[in-house]
Amino acid sequence: MISASRNAYLKEFDELLADAWLHGGVLVLHGGPGTGKTTLLREFRERALAADALCLTAVGFRNESCLPFTVVEQLGYCPGAPRPVVSALERLMAHGAPRDPRDQGHVARLRELTAALGETAHRRRLVLLVDDLHYTDNASRDCLLHLARRACASGIVMVLTYGRALHEGSVERSEFETVPGCRLVEASPLSLGEVRLLLEAEWGAEAAERLHESCHRVSGGSPALALALIQDHRPTEAARTGATEMTVGNGFRGAYLTRLSNHPTLLSCVRAAALLDRDASVERVARLLARDTEAVAGELAELVGAGLLLAGGRFRHPAARAAVLEGPGGTERARLRLRAAQLLRADGAPPTTVAEHLVAAGEVPDETGVAVLLRAAWQWLAEGRADAASRCLRLADRAGLDPDRREHVTLGLVSALWCVNPAAAEPEIARLMAAVRAGTAEERTLHGLIDWLLWFGRSDEATEAIALLRKVYDPDAPHGGYRLTATRAMVARLRPDALADLPVPERRADDAEVAGMSQGTTASPVTTSVTTASPITTVTADTTGTGPERPAPPSVDHAGAPGGQAELVQFGLELSRAGTTLQLPAPFPEWQLLWEREITALLGLAQHGHLTMADQLGRGLLARFPAGSPARHALLRGIHAWTAVQRGDMRTAVAHASGALDELSPHSWGVAIGSPLSSLVIAHTAMGQLDEAARYLELPVPEAMSRSVFGLFHLVGRGYHALAAGRPYAALSDFTACAPLAERWRPPSRHLFDWRTGAAEAFLALGERDRARDLAERQLDEIGTVVCAARGDALRTLAATGPVAARRLLLDEAVHVLRACDSRLSLARVLSDLSEVHLDAGHTERARALWREAQGLARQAGARTPHWTARTPSAAEAARPPAPVRPPAPAAAALDERLLSEAEWRVAALASEGKSNRQIARHLYITVSTVEQHLTRVYRKLSVRRRAELSRLIRPVASETGPLTD
Numbered sequence: 020m021i022s023a024s025r026n027a028y029l030k031e032f033d034e035l036l037a038d039a040w041l042h043g044g045v046l047v048l049h050g051g052p053g054t055g056k057t058t059l060l061r062e063f064r065e066r067a068l069a070a071d072a073l074c075l076t077a078v079g080f081r082n083e084s085c086l087p088f089t090v091v092e093q094l095g096y097c098p099g100a101p102r103p104v105v106s107a108l109e110r111l112m113a114h115g116a117p118r119d120p121r122d123q124g125h126v127a128r129l130r131e132l133t134a135a136l137g138e139t140a141h142r143r144r145l146v147l148l149v150d151d152l153h154y155t156d157n158a159s160r161d162c163l164l165h166l167a168r169r170a171c172a173s174g175i176v177m178v179l180t181y182g183r184a185l186h187e188g189s190v191e192r193s194e195f196e197t198v199p200g201c202r203l204v205e206a207s208p209l210s211l212g213e214v215r216l217l218l219e220a221e222w223g224a225e226a227a228e229r230l231h232e233s234c235h236r237v238s239g240g241s242p243a244l245a246l247a248l249i250q251d252h253r254p255t256e257a258a259r260t261g262a263t264e265m266t267v268g269n270g271f272r273g274a275y276l277t278r279l280s281n282h283p284t285l286l287s288c289v290r291a292a293a294l295l296d297r298d299a300s301v302e303r304v305a306r307l308l309a310r311d312t313e314a315v316a317g318e319l320a321e322l323v324g325a326g327l328l329l330a331g332g333r334f335r336h337p338a339a340r341a342a343v344l345e346g347p348g349g350t351e352r353a354r355l356r357l358r359a360a361q362l363l364r365a366d367g368a369p370p371t372t373v374a375e376h377l378v379a380a381g382e383v384p385d386e387t388g389v390a391v392l393l394r395a396a397w398q399w400l401a402e403g404r405a406d407a408a409s410r411c412l413r414l415a416d417r418a419g420l421d422p423d424r425r426e427h428v429t430l431g432l433v434s435a436l437w438c439v440n441p442a443a444a445e446p447e448i449a450r451l452m453a454a455v456r457a458g459t460a461e462e463r464t465l466h467g468l469i470d471w472l473l474w475f476g477r478s479d480e481a482t483e484a485i486a487l488l489r490k491v492y493d494p495d496a497p498h499g500g501y502r503l504t505a506t507r508a509m510v511a512r513l514r515p516d517a518l519a520d521l522p523v524p525e526r527r528a529d530d531a532e533v534a535g536m537s538q539g540t541t542a543s544p545v546t547t548s549v550t551t552a553s554p555i556t557t558v559t560a561d562t563t564g565t566g567p568e569r570p571a572p573p574s575v576d577h578a579g580a581p582g583g584q585a586e587l588v589q590f591g592l593e594l595s596r597a598g599t600t601l602q603l604p605a606p607f608p609e610w611q612l613l614w615e616r617e618i619t620a621l622l623g624l625a626q627h628g629h630l631t632m633a634d635q636l637g638r639g640l641l642a643r644f645p646a647g648s649p650a651r652h653a654l655l656r657g658i659h660a661w662t663a664v665q666r667g668d669m670r671t672a673v674a675h676a677s678g679a680l681d682e683l684s685p686h687s688w689g690v691a692i693g694s695p696l697s698s699l700v701i702a703h704t705a706m707g708q709l710d711e712a713a714r715y716l717e718l719p720v721p722e723a724m725s726r727s728v729f730g731l732f733h734l735v736g737r738g739y740h741a742l743a744a745g746r747p748y749a750a751l752s753d754f755t756a757c758a759p760l761a762e763r764w765r766p767p768s769r770h771l772f773d774w775r776t777g778a779a780e781a782f783l784a785l786g787e788r789d790r791a792r793d794l795a796e797r798q799l800d801e802i803g804t805v806v807c808a809a810r811g812d813a814l815r816t817l818a819a820t821g822p823v824a825a826r827r828l829l830l831d832e833a834v835h836v837l838r839a840c841d842s843r844l845s846l847a848r849v850l851s852d853l854s855e856v857h858l859d860a861g862h863t864e865r866a867r868a869l870w871r872e873a874q875g876l877a878r879q880a881g882a883r884t885p886h887w888t889a890r891t892p893s894a895a896e897a898a899r900p901p902a903p904v905r906p907p908a909p910a911a912a913a914l915d916e917r918l919l920s921e922a923e924w925r926v927a928a929l930a931s932e933g934k935s936n937r938q939i940a941r942h943l944y945i946t947v948s949t950v951e952q953h954l955t956r957v958y959r960k961l962s963v964r965r966r967a968e969l970s971r972l973i974r975p976v977a978s979e980t981g982p983l984t985d
Contacts, residue, residue: 025059025213031204032063035176036070039144043170047152047195049181050206051325052285053278055242056180059206060150063178072144072176073099079154081281087116090149090159101139107132116158129165136166137173146176153182153191154281164194171200182282184321208240208326217242221249233265237336239326247274272342278327279343286343288318292332293343294355298363298372299332306362307355356380360388370394371407378410389415389424396431405438405648423461426454430464433471438648441474442687448472455484462491462499466506473513474689476723485520492522500524512728513690618654625662630808631841633662653682654691660698661732665808667844670881672702690721693729697736704740705844705882712740731757731774738777747784754778773809775801779816792820808842815849827856847876855949859922867944919957926953931970 028048035044048056067074077093088111094100095108110128117125139145149155149163163179170177184205185192195201209217214235218227230252238244251268279286291307292299305315322328327339334340344352360376364387374395377388384392396411412432420428429447436444451468454460460468465488472481493499503524510517621640624633637659641652660676663669676695685692696715703712716737724730738753757774775798782791795817802810814833818826830853837846854869919927929939936950943950963969 025055025062028059028204028206029062029066031202032066032178035178035202036067036072036144036146039072039140039146039174039176041174042200043140043173043175043177045167045170045177045179045195045198045201047179047181047185047201047203048206049183049185049203051184051321051327052182052282053241053243053274053327054206054208054325056182056206057150058242060148060178060180064146064148067144067146067148067176070144072146073101073139074146074148075100075104076148077150077159079149079151079156079159081154084154084156087156087158088112088162090155091162092159094147101135103135104132104139107135111162120161129162132162133166133169133173136175137169140174144176145174146178149177149179151182151281152179164198167195167198167201170198183285184324207324209235209238209242209245210240211235214238214240214245217245218249221253229261229263230265233263237265237267237271239328239335241278241326243274243278244271244326247271267336267338271336272338275327275339275342278325285318285322288315289322289328290343291355292319292328293334293340294359294376295332295363296340297333298368301332303362303366304332307359353380353382357382360391364391369398371398374411378407378414381414383417384414385418389418389420389428393428393431396435400431400435400438403438403643403648403651405435405651408435409439422454422459426451426461426464430467433467437471438651440683440687441471441650441689442684444471452480452483455487458487460484460487460491462488462493462496463502465491466502469506470509470513473510473517473727474691476690476721476726478514478517478723478726481514481517482520485517489520489522494522494525514723514726515728516726618658621655621658621662625658625665629840630662630666634659634666637662649682650687653679653688656682657691657695657698660702661694664698664701665842667705667808667842667846667876667880667882669702669705669844672698673706673881676702685718690724690727691729692720693724693727693733696720697729697732700733700736700740702881704736704743705880707882709740709744716740731760735774735777738774738781742777742781742784747781751778751781751785754781773798773812776809776812776816779813779820783816783819788820792817795820806836806839808837808840808845811837811840811842811845811849815845815852818852823856823859827853827860830856843876844880844882847873847880847882850876851946855922855945858943858945858949859920861921863943870944870946919960923953923957923960926950927957927969930954930957930966931972933966933970 032046035046038044048059050056064074064076075094075097077090079090083089091108092112095105107128111125111132114124114128136145136147147166152160152163155163163177166173166175167177167179169175181191183191185195185203192203195203211231215227215231218231218234221227222230234245234248238248247270248265248267251270252266279289287308288304291304295303295307301316301319302312304319305312308315319328319332323330326335329335356376356379360373360380363376364373370391373391377384377392392411392415396408396415399405399408399411409432412428412435416425416428416432429450432447433444433451436447448468448471451460451464454464455468465484469481469484469488472478472484492503503522507518507521507524510521621633621637624630624636637655640655641659656675656679660672660674660679663672663675676698679695680688680692680699688695696718699715700712703709703715720733724733734753734757738750741747741750741753754774754777761774775794779791779794779798782788782794795813798813799810799817802813811833814829814836818829818833821829830849833849834846834853837849850869850873854866854873857863857869858866925943926939929942934942936947936954939950940947957969958964961969961972963972
């Protein structure tokens with residue numbers, strides 16, 4: 020398939036060939052690499068042969084350009100070369116290249132060759148085809164120019180290709196412009212339509228329509244690159260599956276390098292542009308290569324014209340840049356990288372840009388280079404690119420540093436590795452511990468070291484670091500109070516009983532907010548600045564499913580807020596109001612506080628009951644650190660999963676918690692592994708997947724986790740699993756095991772561990788209502804007026820322990836609270852209980868509406884049922900033999916219908932008609948569990964053991980009074 024522009028070139032040649040009988044001529048085809056000049060030359064030869072012309076061909080080679088007559092010598096070896104021409108060539112080469120071009124003997128031999136060629140052209144059309152004239156040796160070049168100047172008079176047709184564009188004013192162009200009858204034609208890349216025709220010839224119109232834009236965009240219209248893309252794409256399935264992008268493979272990379280390999284100066288320009296990448300410019304490329312700017316500008320323009328580059332030295336596809344960068348050897352590559360770093364630093368480029376070149380060079384940096392690497396590492400770590408930060412810090416660590424500077428670099432490495440894989444920082448921790456034991460470790464180093472050691476449960480070494488911190492802590496040091504309060508915040512979760520050994524920060528304006536958390540008070544991290552009104556006085560809710568009026572979002576008082584956390588909390592509140600795109604404030608300038616500030620702020624919102632805002636902030640943080648910091652990302656996903664559990668969104672909790680475990684190995688989680696594990700246990704339990712929850716309970720956990728707050732989370736999750744599995748004594752054991760730990764440590768927002776409510780539910784399952792009531796009341800006292808899911812759960816449990824008259828009021832209050840804090844599953848459970856209260860009171864329509872809403876919320880939460888205890892038995896339980904059935908007791912002779920409540924009577928009447936429990940539940944819009952509970956009470960009151968006996972008692976009364984069901 021010949022394109023339109025190719026047809027123009029062929030027409031030019033055909034005109035030249037047709038006029039050969041009258042006069043000859045010269046056609047010089049020039050253009051950048053890969054524009055198809057050699058392909059056109061072959062096409063010219065085929066047309067000449069078809070016209071019965073004699074074709075003599077030659078090619079210039081770069082590595083033979085120093086040997087005289089190597090090009091014109093090839094003309095004599097062509098098939099059909101006339102003997103006089105061969106003899107003239109032999110005599111010319113026998114005397115070698117003249118020292119003086121005016122040598123009369125040499126001139127005579129050139130005239131003899133011209134005459135022999137002219138005589139041949141008079142008998143038969145003669146075409147001389149020379150490819151890559153720019154690689155021709157000087158002797159052959161002079162000979163060809165001599166022939167070109169006489170071609171018209173001799174009837175010789177000459178076609179010469181020049182592998183570079185002959186720009187206006189260039190020496191090479193001026194040589195040919197003086198040749199009589201010379202035609203200069205520049206070969207240009209294929210147009211979009213020509214690429215489409217090329218693809219259509221290969222794959223047909225449909226594939227060409229889909230792929231021609233991609234092919235032209237990547238190849239730039241270069242025929243060689245377009246053909247390479249076709250070869251790369253052909254073996255793939257994409258050609259037959261409707262793909263719209265061309266496959267870029269090794270063929271394309273090889274073709275790109277091949278086009279440049281014969282042009283060293285162009286290749287050096289392309290390589291410099293590739294190395295500078297987005298910072299490339301004509302002036303910088305010239306400086307990097309130490310060449311003239313005007314010459315470099317011309318070469319870059321030639322590459323753009325050939326389709327190999329875009330304007331500004333940018334590449335059309337990353338594969339082309341990668342292929343070019345693979346070329347130079349290690350020493351040369353390092354030299355160019357270091358020079359690029361120097362140029363960019365002198366131009367005021369960002370530290371990250373300069374650091375990329377320093378790291379790629381791999382050479383030991385000087386003092387200035389170390390400063391650049393440290394600034395770049397800080398910026399990359401703040402952006403979540405922990406791997407890039409680690410590479411910078413490791414290179415800086417190779418330099419000759421004083422002890423203080425090396426300790427700072429090591430601490431930065433620990434912080435960067437903690438964001439990727441905390442366990443990988445072990446060698447750096449060993450170096451820092453050596454400084455601790457020598458008594459030379461700086462205060463800022465001790466803060467990060469204590470966090471890492473307690474994360475992995477290494478309490479003895481943490482004790483050594485804490486002892487030194489007590490000696491060196493300076494409350495007047497810049498940011499000293501903030502560092503200490505942040506460390507106490509982490510210790511409060513990782514090893515609460517170690518808080519007493521840490522220094523106590525002074526109450527200053529820069530650390531007041533964190534103090535409440537780090538000192539172990541009952542306030543949450545934001546208690547001193549976030550105020551929430553009582554839900555009873557500020558929330559107006561209805562229980563018909565139309566939804567409540569939300570309380571006004573709380574406000575944050577910035578007085579006394581440290582840099583970092585309060586801004587994030589305030590932003591989370593504002594984000595909830597405005598729904599804007601998350602734009603986080605700048606991070607606090609300390610290695611170990613980069614990620615602590617995010618975690619403590621997120622936990623602050625979640626622990627204070629602002630679950631919706633915590634969810635929004637968590638999503639924003641996860642989006643900010645998508646891939647470059649897997650450990651940091653995993654930890655945020657773990658907290659997000661815990662927030663989802665509190666909100667009752669079990670599907671989200673499972674997705675984030677399981678994803679967090681996949682992103683980070685169990686060992687690297689340290690004691691914090693209790694967070695995602697407890698979320699998975701609780702979520703799978705709520706979803707009725709008890710076997711899956713049990714699988715996570717069987718995973719090994721660090722022994723030190725039991726001395727952390729995450730151990731309490733794990734105990735609570737295990738307790739709820741045991742309660743759902745019908746093992747209330749085991750559940751009670753786990754819940755009550757939390758009591759001494761929670762009371763002794765007094766962690767922030769400890770009411771959110773919810774162990775008292777869980778223990779109260781276990782006591783209810785055991786029939787001990789008084790003890791359950793006592794625990795529920797103590798839980799409510801602990802919570803106070805905070806609007807949170809834990810308060811709603813405690814109110815529901817308290818309602819189950821009290822008299823029927825008080826039950827509805829408590830459940831109504833629980834609905835108010837849970838609607839305000841957006842806790843779906845807890846709200847579903849309360850609405851389910853409230854529907855039963857209304858059903859007992861004869862309010863069937865209201866009961867149905869509440870039940871429908873409860874079922875809808877349970878489905879949204881991903882739970883199979885709103886109740887922990889209404890569940891599908893696990894596989895192990897299903898395999899157990901059924902319990903023996905006791906013999907039935909004699910039925911009562913008569914039924915006093917006043918023994919049964921209206922709700923019990925409805926269930927009993929439907930059961931006497933032979934309906935199954937599921938049918939009864941569907942008929943009355945209640946749960947199967949509620950049906951079973953009603954029937955249990957009916958059996959006990961009527962002293963019956965089976966439905967047959969119930970039918971004999973109920974049916975006669977029902978026939979006299981009429982049906983009692985709606």
